[in-house]
Amino acid sequence: MHRILTLTALCTLAGAVLAKDPTYIGGVHVVRGAGDGADMARGTVFLDENRNAQLDPGEAGLPNVQVSNGREVVLTAEDGTYELPAYDDMNLMVTKPAGYATPVSADMVPQFAYIHKVDGSPDLRFGGIDPTGPLPEAVNFPLIEDAVGAEFNCLIFGDAQAYTNREIGYVRDTAGQMLATADLSDTECLIFAGDVMGDDLSLYPRFKSIIAVGQTPQYFVGGNHDIDFDAEDDKDSFDTFRREWGPEYYSFDIGDVHFVGLDNVRYPCNGVDPHPFCATDANHTYNGVITGRQLEWLENDLANVPEDKLIVLTAHIPFQTFTDNTAAKHQTDNLDELVAVLGDRPVLGLAGHTHTTENIEKGEHFHGWEENTNVGPAPFHQIIAGGLSGSWWAGDLNAQGVPHGTQRLGSPRGFYELAFNGPEFVDTYRTFHTHEDEQFHASFNTPRFREWAERLLTYRALYEREFDQTPPVVRRDLGDMLMLTTDDLAEGTWLTVNVWNGSASSVVFASLNGGDAMPAERTQSGTGEEKLEGVDYADPLALAMQSTQGSIAARSVDGGDETAGFTTWQGTSWSGKANPFQGWMLTDNSSHLWRLDMPNDLPVGLHTVEITVTDRHDRVYRDTIAFEVVEELPNLEWQAEFWE
Known part of the structure; x- marks a missing residue:
């Protein structure tokens, strides 16, 4: 019989899992002191032997770990220390190395960054980021050893896009139900490809508490429905997202895979991008593009990644899509610039946005791509992961008591499972109501x-x-x-x-x-x-x-x-x-x-x-x-x- 889990039952299940497999709960170690206000960010990446998320005497620093300010990237010295230029608005972040784990919050969100925004956000509907004030004396990044090998799984979710508490209930009855009952022993990450919310960002906490039942680290990129719509500049548009989930772009390693989260949602694009919908006299809207600062960061990031490692890119707006093949807004304007940074590396691109499943092989090509992305045939393998919400939680209720939401290209609501073995992967589409052999x-x-x-x-x-x-x-x-x-x-x-x-x-x-x-x-x-x-x-x-x-x-x-x-x-x-x-x-x-x-x-x-x-x-x-x-x-x- 189908079982609808209440939030209390989900939390009880989560506690049972936690008791069996203790989780590393904590955060970044921020040291305030006499050094506050310096123009260089400093700290140590260290092995947190006692798991208290603080750099204690005798705990060893870890060398050759990437740390970034969102533009420059450095490797830690032999003693684990780093030094980076500071900006008034930046994400100071560590790239989790393979074989290690960062702390996670109680809701299983990895804690690998310190968000520094001296003056805080402008006055935003959902709060954004409080002023951080001067730069701390040190920002230290704790890690523990985590013996994950070359074989592991990740689950990929497209747009949950819940606009209301009723729709958060549907998230519970689909993803929450699945995560509470599935065998996730080989699953190392849950990746959400944007549009986590449907504009009402006050719903983030309830969403977190439901997804946390999977007791698996969750990584997010922002979508065009995760932005602060009252932001007047793109630099502030993901501030509430950053407060809740962390940096809008970042990287981490598991096994032989280098994961990269990207922000390709510019809001507002008005007066910036050369499209009619971005005109200065048009209503504020978004465009699919990767900023120059981000491309500079990615080039610096990849300089330390072996050429044979698989690069898995996650962005919200597709790099290319069959669904909106002739639309500039719904694809990545400057895909050619991204391709130039990636070079000949093996790459898998993941995206959401279209509420469709699309498995685009390298070399495949549809009309409109070259005109709207500056690239014709697909430069790398791409998967558009469908919508957790299906077609926006629309439709009559199915047997599970959830709107059927049959998606635009005909797929049922679902998610992807990626099974990695070294730099190779096997992709499987899964639904919430059929056996995995039904495809x-x-x-x-x-x-x-x-x-x-x-x-x-x-x-x-x-x-x-x-x-x-x-x-x-x-x-x-x-x-x-x-x-x-x-x-x-x-x-x-x-x-x-x-x-x-x-x-x-x-x-x-x-x-x-x-x-x-x-x-x-x-x-x-x-x-x-x-x-x-x-x-x-x-x-x-x-x-x-x-x-x-x-x-x-x-x-x-x-x-x-x-x-x-x-x-x-x-x-x-x-x-x-x-x-x-x-x-x-x-x-x-x-x-x-x-x-x-x-x-x-x-x-x-x-x-x-x-x-x-x-x-x-x-x-x-x-x-x-x-x-x-x-x-x-x-x-x-x-x-x-x-x-x-």
């Missing part, structure tokens, strides 16, 4: 579906953000999607297979009634072509899920307008008559959809199709679907004529 879904694109979908899409284009109109079709008008008429077959029907983590190397076969396996074709080749959209390129099952949300029409005597329908985004009410998702959320295109034309002469009766998917790691996944062929569709509703 795809399939359905049929029939003439009946295409007519239905055309009417749905046309309606949604006409009433893009309204829910008080009666739609021309709803899910039930499709009839039985696994019942094909002889006319459907004669006029063109094909099997569609949505491989949630599908990539250019994925191979899909289908076998009808135990016959020979037939190859399916990916609808997008990834060779520089434009995005193919419309009913011919739609995912019928995903579109059916997205087409009719009955909860929009929910209304009660007690709640009235307050609880009518459902809300997402900044309190936006989806209220009125049952309706589909907004048009841009509907799966009428996908980069991971495969197609196989059905024979036009299948006899009437029950048939089966066995689908086999082989991923780029040669793992094989199978499923079998039973379907019917009929001369004509029967009445699917109550046959009242027998009772007249």
Whole structure:
């Protein structure tokens, strides 16, 4: 039976794990004193033998550890000491070496940085950073030995993007439930690729307490919904994020992997970046770009990293994306400059933002990339991790009591698991409601579906953000999607297979009634072509899920307008008559959809199709679907004529 855990139960579970495996709780050791106000930052990286997070007499300094002020990077001396130029607004941070661990907060957030902002933040809605005053006499970074080898796992989460306490409850019932019950003994990090919150940054503490149940260090990058929207300058826009999670960019090592968190959300971009949406007379908004200071830091950071180490970059806005392939705002403007810094190193890029799963192999290419990122074919492997929220916690409730939120390219809500072995990795997409061996879904694109979908899409284009109109079709008008008429077959029907983590190397076969396996074709080749959209390129099952949300029409005597329908985004009410998702959320295109034309002469009766998917790691996944062929569709509703 499905178990919804209360926060108390989550905390109890966390305590049980903690009692079994003591965690290194503490922080950076800041020494105030006579040296305050110096123009150089100084301190020691040391082995914290007694785990009290303070540099005590006799504790040894650690040499050759990277320390940075966010621009310059130095290696500690033989005695563990370092010295760096100081800036009035900087993150003084250590790069955790492989084989060591930093302290974590009680909520499992690694403590590897001292945030120095002399005058503090401007007056911000969510507080930002209090004035730190003069530079401390010393900032010491404690480490303990942590014998993690070359084999380990990390879990990658895209946009949780919870706007309300109700949606934080959904985080609890998905990620919290999973983290509380999963075997995380081999998991060394949880990485969140931005949009942790949905603009209301006061919800951070509750989110922390839920994710902490995993008792695994959590690393975050900021998204465009984690910013202080009342900041007038980009240098202040992530101040509340920095207060809660730490630096907006940083690095750390585990095994043979060098992890880098990047900030590629410039806010406001107005008057800075040369895009119409960044014009000085436009409303303040963001743009996807990596600052020059950050690129300088990264070049200095990588100078101390062996060339054969895998570099795992995490940013919020994708470096490149199929979903928003022609949009500058939703990709990284200066990807070419990042590529120049990375050189020929092995790289994996992780991102969120689009609420889609995309597994982009090196060399793959879609129209719009060169124009909007200054790079054509993908320069390195990239994974867009989907949304923990799916499509923004939208939709009717699923069997787990959470909005189904079927994502824009058709994948269910989920997260990625990365299994590292040296500099190699294996990526697996996981959902919160299916077995890990379930990696795809399939359905049929029939003439009946295409007519239905055309009417749905046309309606949604006409009433893009309204829910008080009666739609021309709803899910039930499709009839039985696994019942094909002889006319459907004669006029063109094909099997569609949505491989949630599908990539250019994925191979899909289908076998009808135990016959020979037939190859399916990916609808997008990834060779520089434009995005193919419309009913011919739609995912019928995903579109059916997205087409009719009955909860929009929910209304009660007690709640009235307050609880009518459902809300997402900044309190936006989806209220009125049952309706589909907004048009841009509907799966009428996908980069991971495969197609196989059905024979036009299948006899009437029950048939089966066995689908086999082989991923780029040669793992094989199978499923079998039973379907019917009929001369004509029967009445699917109550046959009242027998009772007249």
